[in-house]
Amino acid sequence: MATPVMDKVEAAAAASPYITATFRIRRFNPEISDESTWEDFQVEIDPKERVLDALHKIKWELDGSLTFRRSCAHGICGSDAMRINGKNRLACKTLIKDINPEKPITVEAIKGLTVLKDLVVDMEPFFQAYRDVMPFLVTEGNEPTRERLQSPEDRERFDDTTKCILCAACTSSCPVFWNDGQYFGPAAIVNAHRFIFDSRDEAGEQRLEILNDRDGVWRCRTTFNCTDACPRGIEVTKAIQEVKRALITRRF
Amino acid sequence: MSADTTAATGATDDVTLYDVDNPAPLIEAPRKRTKKTPKATRGNFEMYGWLFMRLSGIVLVVLVLGHLLIQLVLDGGVSKIGFAFVAGRWASPWWQAWDLVMLWLAMLHGANGLRTIINDYAERDNTRFWLKMLLYTATVFTVLLGTLVIFTFDPNIR
Numbered sequence: 001m002a003t004p005v006m007d008k009v010e011a012a013a014a015a016s017p018y019i020t021a022t023f024r025i026r027r028f029n030p031e032i033s034d035e036s037t038w039e040d041f042q043v044e045i046d047p048k049e050r051v052l053d054a055l056h057k058i059k060w061e062l063d064g065s066l067t068f069r070r071s072c073a074h075g076i077c078g079s080d081a082m083r084i085n086g087k088n089r090l091a092c093k094t095l096i097k098d099i100n101p102e103k104p105i106t107v108e109a110i111k112g113l114t115v116l117k118d119l120v121v122d123m124e125p126f127f128q129a130y131r132d133v134m135p136f137l138v139t140e141g142n143e144p145t146r147e148r149l150q151s152p153e154d155r156e157r158f159d160d161t162t163k164c165i166l167c168a169a170c171t172s173s174c175p176v177f178w179n180d181g182q183y184f185g186p187a188a189i190v191n192a193h194r195f196i197f198d199s200r201d202e203a204g205e206q207r208l209e210i211l212n213d214r215d216g217v218w219r220c221r222t223t224f225n226c227t228d229a230c231p232r233g234i235e236v237t238k239a240i241q242e243v244k245r246a247l248i249t250r251r252f
Numbered sequence: 253m254s255a256d257t258t259a260a261t262g263a264t265d266d267v268t269l270y271d272v273d274n275p276a277p278l279i280e281a282p283r284k285r286t287k288k289t290p291k292a293t294r295g296n297f298e299m300y301g302w303l304f305m306r307l308s309g310i311v312l313v314v315l316v317l318g319h320l321l322i323q324l325v326l327d328g329g330v331s332k333i334g335f336a337f338v339a340g341r342w343a344s345p346w347w348q349a350w351d352l353v354m355l356w357l358a359m360l361h362g363a364n365g366l367r368t369i370i371n372d373y374a375e376r377d378n379t380r381f382w383l384k385m386l387l388y389t390a391t392v393f394t395v396l397l398g399t400l401v402i403f404t405f406d407p408n409i410r
Contacts, residue, residue, distance in 0.1 A: 034269075034276030114279050122278075179372050209294070218298035221372075247299060 026108035047097035078167030110172035138203035170226035186226035
C-alpha cells in the first residue's frame with residue numbers, strides 16, 4: 001500500500017513543473033511601422049506563475065524591445081492592465097494555469113486608448129476624465145481641529161468604490177468608451193461615487209451635475225463589461241446605477 | 253559625414269516608411285480638449301430621455317400586447333380585420349385614445365432608442381448629424397400623419 005504512494009510522489013517530484021507556453025503578443029512600434037503585428041514567443045515557464053512573469057522572461061531573455069508598464073507587480077499600482085485572451089486583466093494577478101496555456105495566450109494593449117508602443121497606451125484621456133469629476137474631498141467652513149469623524153455605517157456606504165486602483169481595465173472594456181472616447185467611463189464614475197456618497201464631502205451636487213451631462217452616467221448601457229473586468233472586484237455597474245438613482249431622486 | 257550619407261540612403265531604400273526620427277503618426281487621443289470639443293451642458297435632457305425610455309417601455313408592454321391580442325388573436329383572429337373593423341373601433345373614443353397614445357409613445361420610444369444607437373455607433377460627426385436629421389424627419393412625419401388620420405378618420409369615405 002505504501003509503495004505505490006511513494007512511487008507517485010517520486011514521479012511527481014521528478015517531473016518538471018515547467019511547460020512550454022506560447023505568448024501571442026500584439027506588437028506596435030511607431031518607429032518601424034504604423035501597423036501592429038502579432039508576434040509569438042515560446043516560453044518555458046511554471047504554469048503557477050503569472051503572465052507578468054512570462055512577459056519579464058520574454059523581455060529579459062528573448063526580446064528586450066518588448067515594452068509594457070509595471071510597477072509594484074502585486075496588483076496594487078494598476079500599471080499592467082492589459083487584454084489577455086480577449087479580457088482585460090492585470091498581468092500580475094493572472095496565473096498562467098488559469099487561462100489555458102495549451103493554446104497560444106494572446107496579450108495586447110487595452111482598447112480605446114492610443115497605443116504608444118507594444119502594450120503601453122496613452123493614459124491621459126483616462127486621467128482627464130478622472131480629474132473632471134473632482135476626486136478630492138471638498139468641504140465648506142473652517143477646518144476642524146481634529147479628524148473628520150465618520151461612523152462605520154457611513155464609511156460602509158462607499159467602501160466598495162474606495163478599492164479602485166485606476167488601472168483602466170473597466171474604462172477600456174466599455175463599448176461606449178470605445179466609440180468616441182467622450183464618455184466619462186466607469187473608472188471616473190466609480191471615483192465620483194466614492195465622494196458623492198461620502199458623508200464628509202459637500203460637493204456631491206457638483207459631481208452629480210458633472211455626471212448628468214451628455215457624456216455622463218446616462219450613456220451607460222449596463223453591459224456589465226466593467227464589473228467583469230475589474231481586478232479589484234468592484235461592482236462598477238452597481239455604482240453607476242447608484243449615481244443614476246441619486247440623480248433622479250434628488251429631483252423627484 | 254560619409255557614414256551619415258550612406259545611412260540616410262540606406263533608410264530611403266528600405267521598405268519601411270518610419271524610423272526613429274520619423275515615427276508613425278499616432279491616433280488623436282479621445283477626450284483631448286480641442287477647439288471642436290463641445291462645451292459641457294447643464295440640462296437634464298439626457299436624464300429625462302433615460303427616464304422616458306423606462307416609463308414608456310412599461311406602458312407600451314400593455315398597449316402593444318393588448319393591441320396584438322385584439323387584432324390577431326381574439327374574435328376570429330386576423331381574418332376579421334378590414335375597413336369596417338377599423339372604422340368600428342375608431343368610432344369609440346377609448347380606442348382612439350389607445351391608438352393615439354400607442355402611436356406617440358412607440359414613435360418617441362423608438363426614435364430615442366435609435367438616437368442612442370446613432371450616438372453610439374456613428375463614427376464621424378457629419379454622419380451622426382445627418383442620420384439624426386433623417387431620424388427626426390421620419391419621426392415627426394409619422395407621428396403627425398398618424399395623429400391626423402386618427403382625428404380626421406371618416407368611416408363614410410368613398
